[in-house]
Amino acid sequence: xxxxxxxxxxxxxxxxxxxxxxxxxxxxxxxxxxxxxxxxxxxxxxxxxxxxxxxxxxxxxxxxxxxxxxxxxxxxxxxxxxxxxxxxxxxxxxxxxxxxxxxxxxxxxxxxxxxxxxxxxxxxxxxxxxxxxxxxxxxxxxxxxxxxxxxxxxxxxxxxxxxxxxxxxxxxxxxxxxxxxxxxxxxxxxxxxxxxxxxxxxxxxxxxxxxxxxxxxxxxxxxxxxxxxxxxxxxxxxxxxxxxxxxxxxxxxxxxxxxxxxxxxxxxxxxxxxxxxxxxxxxxxxxxxxxxxxxxxxxxxxxxxxxxxxxxxxxxxx
Numbered sequence: 001x002x003x004x005x006x007x008x009x010x011x012x013x014x015x016x017x018x019x020x021x022x023x024x025x026x027x028x029x030x031x032x033x034x035x036x037x038x039x040x041x042x043x044x045x046x047x048x049x050x051x052x053x054x055x056x057x058x059x060x061x062x063x064x065x066x067x068x069x070x071x072x073x074x075x076x077x078x079x080x081x082x083x084x085x086x087x088x089x090x091x092x093x094x095x096x097x098x099x100x101x102x103x104x105x106x107x108x109x110x111x112x113x114x115x116x117x118x119x120x121x122x123x124x125x126x127x128x129x130x131x132x133x134x135x136x137x138x139x140x141x142x143x144x145x146x147x148x149x150x151x152x153x154x155x156x157x158x159x160x161x162x163x164x165x166x167x168x169x170x171x172x173x174x175x176x177x178x179x180x181x182x183x184x185x186x187x188x189x190x191x192x193x194x195x196x197x198x199x200x201x202x203x204x205x206x207x208x209x210x211x212x213x214x215x216x217x218x219x220x221x222x223x224x225x226x227x228x229x230x231x232x233x234x235x236x237x238x239x240x241x242x243x244x245x246x247x248x249x250x251x252x253x254x255x256x257x258x259x260x261x262x263x264x265x266x267x268x269x270x271x272x273x274x275x276x277x278x279x280x281x282x283x284x285x286x287x288x289x290x291x292x293x294x295x296x297x298x299x300x301x302x303x304x305x306x307x308x309x310x311x312x313x314x315x316x317x318x
Contacts, residue, residue, distance in 0.1 A: 015111060015113040016112050017037055017038040017046070017114045018045075018046045018114065020117045022101075023075040025118075027117070027118045028082055033148045033308060038088075038090045039088075039090055042090070044090055045092045046108070047076065048095045048105065048108055049073055049075045049079070051073060076096060079094065095108065111143075113143065113144075114145075116146045117137060117145070118147070119148065135299075141313065164192060164275065164276050164277025165187075165275075165276055165277060166186050166187040167195050168180065168279075170196045170240065171198065172243040175243075178312055178313075180247050193257050196259065197259045197269060198240045198259065199262070200262060201264070240258055240260055269297070270304045270306075273307045274306050280310045280312060281310070282312055283295070283311050298311055
């Protein structure tokens with residue numbers, strides 16, 4: 001079942017934004033974020049609900065014999081009410097999908113600009129910050145996936161001009177170009193700064209690994225060595241600057257804030273998400289056995305970030 005409604009206002013064209021809803025509060029928050037993103041991008045919005053098999057059986061059992069009318073979808077009806085209340089200003093289409101969520105949404109997202117979902121849907125335990133569906137979509141979505149946590153602050157929704165900043169997790173050698181491009185374009189469209197964060201783990205200071213000199217053997221204390229940590233930080237800064245230079249030249253209007261720091265990458269990004277509009281990370285390539293996986297940093301920020309997280313797949317996987 002699908003229908004469309006184009007509200008008054010400016011028209012939109014190009015690849016659409018797809019919002020997956022399931023009737024939960026998480027899904028409705030994701031719908032609001034997707035609606036704002038569609039406005040910012042000037043893109044059409046598709047609101048999709050994957051109908052559970054039990055709902056289909058129940059609706060089919062109550063339908064009049066021989067009726068050709070589409071089966072009702074109360075979840076889409078509720079989503080339509082939210083969109084009409086907020087005011088869309090872009091073309092909106094509503095689609096009921098059949099099958100499993102993890103198959104139906106990626107199939108529907110082919111050719112889309114974004115797929116937007118909530119962090120957790122119906123069911124499961126309240127203590128779980130990220131549902132199994134969102135984890136699966138993060139590994140298989142054919143377009144950038146934005147996961148909106150229910151804890152996201154309405155003061156920094158990440159879809160309105162001038163709100164917050166874009167936070168990019170960058171590995172100078174491994175992050176694909178499309179991830180960096182996505183972050184720069186997001187910052188340009190919203191008119192906000194882009195903070196590119198590169199974090200490296202520093203080796204322990206050699207002297208700290210040595211035991212105290214043995215008095216009997218009269219082993220002298222080691223002489224101070226050159227600080228390799230500072231050299232590694234400076235080298236990483238040069239690598240990051242070289243990696244970002246062509247993108248900064250392509251998007252000169254974006255205020256770029258490069259950051260290189262020691263520590264844990266996921267922890268640094270989660271801390272930065274507290275006042276960010278959107279956190280952008282890349283997705284790992286295929287595992288050697290052929291399965292699709294997300295990296296440890298993407299996995300951690302999806303679980304713990306306080307702002308929406310965009311997981312961008314490499315073009316080769318799209």
